[in-house]
Amino acid sequence: MPSRQTIAVIAVIVIIVAGIAAYLAVTSHKPTPTATTPQTPTATKTPQAKLxxxxxxxxxxxxxxxxxxxxxxxxxxxxxxxxxxxxxxxxxxxxxxxxxxxxxxxxxxxxxxxxxxxxxxxxxxxxxxxxxxxxxxxxxxxxxxxxxxxxxxxxxxxxxxxxxxxxxxxxxxxxxxxxxxxxxxxxxxxxxxxxxxxxxxARPLYWRKDVAQCIYRKTGINILKDLAERVKEGKVTWSTVYHYAELAKKTGCAEWGMIHRKGTAHPDLIQFIYAFGGRLYDPKTGKLVLDVPAVYKWLSVEYAFARAGLTPKNMMSWDWAKQIHPTVVDGKTLVFIGGTWHWTEWQTKPYYTDPKTGKKRPLTPEEVAKYFYYTLFPAGEEGGKPVTLSQxxxxxxxxxxxxxxxxxxxxxxxxxxxxxxxxxxxxxPDINAIHSIISSHLPVRRAAAKLLRDKAWIEKLAKLQLDLAPEVKKAIAPIVKATVNPINIEFLANVSSYLEYTHLTPKHPYYGKLASIFADAVDKVLRGEMTPAKAVKYIIAQVKADPDLAKSVEIVGKIPENWKFPTS
Amino acid sequence: MNPLQRLRARRREREEPLIDVETIPRRRLTIVLAIAVGLASLPMLITYILLILTSFSNTAGMLTISDLAHYVPTIQPWIDFLEGKVEPTAGHLYTTMEILGIILNTLIVAAGVSIVVVLTSTMAGYAFSRIRFRGRKALMQLVMILHAFPGVALIIAVYALYVWSLAALPPSAWNTYAFIYVILSRASLEIPMSIWLMKGFFDKIPWEVEWAAIVDGASRIRVWREIVLPLVKPGIAALSIFAFLAGWEDFIYVWVFLKPRDIYTLATFIEEQVRNLETAYFPVVAAAGTLYLIPTIIFFITTQHLLLETYAGGMKA
Incomplete structure (x- = not known):
């Protein structure tokens, strides 16, 4: 039986060998993106002038x-x-x-x-x-x-x-x-x-038409009148949305005023930063930006909605299929911060409870068009501009x-x-337009967006009479059958114009880390664990505590002491 | 004792059965333990039942107990899964042949790991049990230390070796090599513990049995193959099951080495389907998950006695 010393020596040798192997593995490989800061692209393969x-x-x-x-x-x-x-x-x-x-x-x-x-x-x-x-x-x-x-x-x-x-x-x-x-x-x-x-x-703000009509019946206020235009012109701000949401709740027309996505679905909420005139990235320094005033205003909106019972306090832990989507498609909220893809997702997933049968089923395209109105993401405050966000x-x-x-x-x-x-x-353009229609994404080219208005071409697509590779035709046939209809295409054609207002999230390797901290702060604010001011300080502390973020994030501005989210 | 007294005595016996100071408390304890274990297992049992029921439903998410009131069984998710449709309204992301290929790949990895582990562990376990050689004890302890290393901790070194070794092979052999590499590396994680298990089984066989064969002129390898191995069949069976399940359930190694080569197993297939929880279509995922569970359930139900024997006496130092 070897002594304890022998065992210890063996263990140390094994650890050293493993350490050397790990070191060699790490040094002989490129660093992972999480450990990478943007560098100049000197190592990138550049085509030679031969061809x-x-x-x-x-x-x-x-x-x-x-x-x-x-x-x-x-x-x-x-x-x-x-x-x-x-x-x-x-x-x-x-x-x-x-x-x-x-x-x-x-x-x-x-x-x-x-x-x-x-x-x-x-x-x-x-x-x-x-x-x-x-x-x-x-x-x-x-x-x-x-x-x-x-x-x-x-x-x-x-x-x-x-x-x-x-x-x-x-x-x-x-x-x-x-x-x-x-x-x-x-x-x-x-x-x-x-x-x-x-x-x-794009990420439209969806409005339930039936809830809006209910408000109109009970109060005489027609919130949908020229709403899309008013949002575009910046006349409808998040303060207005709050007021409408409050009406929906007070009149009993809806259980909630505003529902949004949760967890890691940061881009939807990140729109608030842009809507309040903030920014997330500084192209001059290549650093991420923590825009304190804009983030504070965003969190103030969330805080106000949750305190008034217009948004669930535990929104960030709601279940997708059991709570978030059913609440939206069953008309239990006035507005929903969603994405263009939800338009068809509601037509393919059984989120909706049919009042006649009591059974769950997807909505039909006609029902989606009947229930949902959509606008850009409104400006944060007066003088601001509406936005949307694309990835x-x-x-x-x-x-x-x-x-x-x-x-x-x-x-x-x-x-x-x-x-x-x-x-x-x-x-x-046609390849791009086909993808756009069957997947409910937006075209990236203006020429493809034009095709969405071309009825003759759409008819050909619906019948799969286009000249496509047999393999492609076969693969997309069932999707074309399920998705190509005038209602969906009209929706896509309309929201394509949102791309003129779009913002992007930064291409920075540490953006994901920063966005996770934002999501965490939103959760704390919604639950009432922190006020917006405390949550902003929490975000700053988290950024400073992370060595990567501390180096890569520029903290700009201060909490606007005299600013208050106008709730009335 | 008159007949009446005997009758009364029998009645008393019936009413008050013989009290055994040891068995009565044990029986009560067994009942209490059974209830406790049953209650503790209930959440897991319910989870598995809900998984299976989800695979026969068209619910948007995973079924919960509250959904059972409106439960309508359907076999459609299984049909969609086997046809390679990950959502009823979507196109086919896979063909039926590809789905069968995924199941076959899982079986190949599992069976491969099982074969390698059984072969090496029975030989090494026998050697440690029967043959006295220099450094035997130190080697046995080293094997135990190796068992202490989790597979994840070793994967960087294993991966580095793999990438370096690829250069020595023609690209046409890389897929086959990836399969072999996964099997060998996954098996190597199981082998240390398996050696100890088999050594325990070999230790239980009296030396005289082998001695008689050796005296009759049989070689050591013949003794191992024809005399000793048949006597440790329960151990081999248990070992092969453990190793099979280790290969069947493996995720990290197949993800690192097989997935980049477009070779899927059920583990990586399921992971891909639930990657985006917001849009995952759970009935099809549940069908794949249920299929993934079947070998484990079958093995544990049919081989409980083997497992007990292994746990009770399979290991001796």
Missing amino acids: ELTGNLKEDLLRVAKVLTSNGIHTVKFTVWGAGDPNSVMRTLGIVEAAHRLNKILEENGVDLKIVVEQRFERGGGNELFKEFLAAYEQKANPDIMANSYIHLAALASQGLLLDLTPYAEKYTGLLNDFYPALLDAVKWHGKIYAIPQDTE PFVWYVAANAGKDNPKYQQLSDAYHALAFLLLVKASD
């Missing part, structure tokens, strides 16, 4: 094809990953369709080259896909193209994992100019373009795009250019 594009898709494609075929390459394989709700499959199928269209051009021009796309679409948000991309990159198993949220751009670009698309994209100014300007900002980092916008969304999805090209093809080292420029051309084709 300069012209901006003419057909010409560029044939030029790239010539380089490849002259080197004996006749099949090029690309992989694409994407994530989202199950109806967002065009995030990956869009690339499949683009390959189909490029192959057609090649065939028509007698070029013996075929682009094959393998796609993988996952259910869920982009955060997990982002982590999978990082893990896969180390294993050389990463996709060539990835559809993911723009918020990962800084983290990926700073680690050199993305292809700098600037030299290619600069040639396609026509395409770039057709994207909504805010979305183009989303794909830039340190002045360079690292992605192409794929889809976006666009974008297509990234990996720095090693085309790696699974022959002679990669020699022909990497051609493979990279081809990957970019796939994105250009996948941005065709």
Whole structure:
């Protein structure tokens, strides 16, 4: 039996070996995004000038094809990953369709080259896909193209994992100019373009028409009269919303005045910061901004609503399917801070209790249109502007795009250019519009938004008479059947105009941490555990206590002592 | 004793059964314990029942007890799951073949881990039990220390080794290699404890049984295979079940090594479906979850006696 000393020595040796292994593993790998601060993109793969594009898709494609075929390459394989709700499959199928269209051009021009796309679409948000991309990159198993949220751009670009698309994209100014300007900002980092916008969304404020009518019957106040216009003009502020919510509660027309999403669904509430004229990011310093006056005003709104019983005190811990959505679709609240995707989610999930049968079922499109009115997110106070918030999805090209093809080292420029051309084709207005309609996202291009008003084209889509790749047609057939109807398309066409008012959350790697602290503070304020002033101090303390945030967050302004949320 | 007295005595016996100072309190204790264990298990039992019921419903979220009043059973979520539809109104994210492939992948990892663990542990356990060699005790203690390391703590080193070793293989072999790597690395986490378990079983077999065979001229390996192994079948069975379930239930290793290669197991499939709780469609997730539970339930119900035997006497120092 070895002595205790022997065992201790063995244990120490094992720990040291494990420590060395861990150290080597960490130092030989790129840092994870949570430990990354934005750097200059020196490590990022920049395309060489060998294969300069012209901006003419057909010409560029044939030029790239010539380089490849002259080197004996006749099949090029690309992989694409994407994530989202199950109806967002065009995030990956869009690339499949683009390959189909490029192959057609090649065939028509007698070029013996075929682009094959393998796609993988996952259910869920982009955060997990982002982590999978990082893990896969180390294993050389990463996709060539990835559809993911723009918020990962800084983290990926700073680690050199993305292809700098600037030299290619600069040639396609026509395409770039057709994207909504805010979305183009989303794909830039340190002045360079690292992605192409794929889809976006807006966050309307939903108003129950039946509750508003009930208020009108009982008080004679018609709150919906020109409401959308009044919100647009900044005449309706959050103080007005409070007043209307109070009416809904006092008249017994609704149980609640305002319901919002919870937990990590920060972007909806972050709109308050912009609505109160605040900001979250300073492009000059590259730092996040804690705008104290705006955050204080936001928390004051939450505090006032909860104290008056207009918003549940435990809102941040409500259950999605059992409480939040049923409360909204059953008309137990006047307003709901939601997203464009909820319009169709209420048509596909059994949140609604049918008063005739007592059974749960989804709403029909007609019912959704009958019950819901929508506006921009109103200005925080008089003189302010209405806002909305988008978190666009974008297509990234990996720095090693085309790696699974022959002679990669020699022909990497051609493979990279081809990957970019796939994105250009996948941005065709009809592909973008199809995705928008079947997934209830907003188009990223004005040309695609125009298609939403084109009845003849929509009719063709409904009947699937469009010229699409058979694989794509088959995959989207059941979704098209369930989602393509005039009511939903009209909604999308209307809310597309919101993109002119949109704001983005920062692409900063630590934004998620800051947003979690905000969510925590909102919960405390709603529950009455903290006043808005104490909650702001709590946020400041949390930011200072976190070494990463302490370095990355600029605290600006002071609590406006004389300001009070006008509740009457 | 007259007949009347005998009759009265019998009646007394019937009314007041023989009191055993040991058994009566034990019986009461057993009843109390059974009630306590039953009550403690109730929440978990209800959770499993609700999971299974959710898989046969079209509710928007997970079923709760209050939903049972309006419960309408339907087999649709199972059909959707097996057809690769993660939501009734959505398109097919998977084909039926891909779903079957996911189940098969889970089985391959589980069976692979089980085979590797049983093979290595029966051999190493026998060696520790029967063969005296230099450093035996130190090695046994080292094996126990290895067991103390959680899989998560080792994953950085395991991952680094994996990435470095990939360079030595052609890309066409990477998927197969990932499978083998997961099986070996997951098995290596189970092996230390399994060696000790098997050593305990081997220790219980009298040395004379083997001795007789060796005297008759059998080799050590033949003795191990033909004489000793049949005597520790319950241990092997228990071990293979434990190892199978460890492989079946593993999430982290399959997520790190298989998922990036687009190879799913049930664990990673379910994780993907519940990733976004706001929009997750629970009946289909519950169907996958119920399927995921089946082997565990079957094994624990059918092999309770093996587990008890393992816990009671499987380990001896």
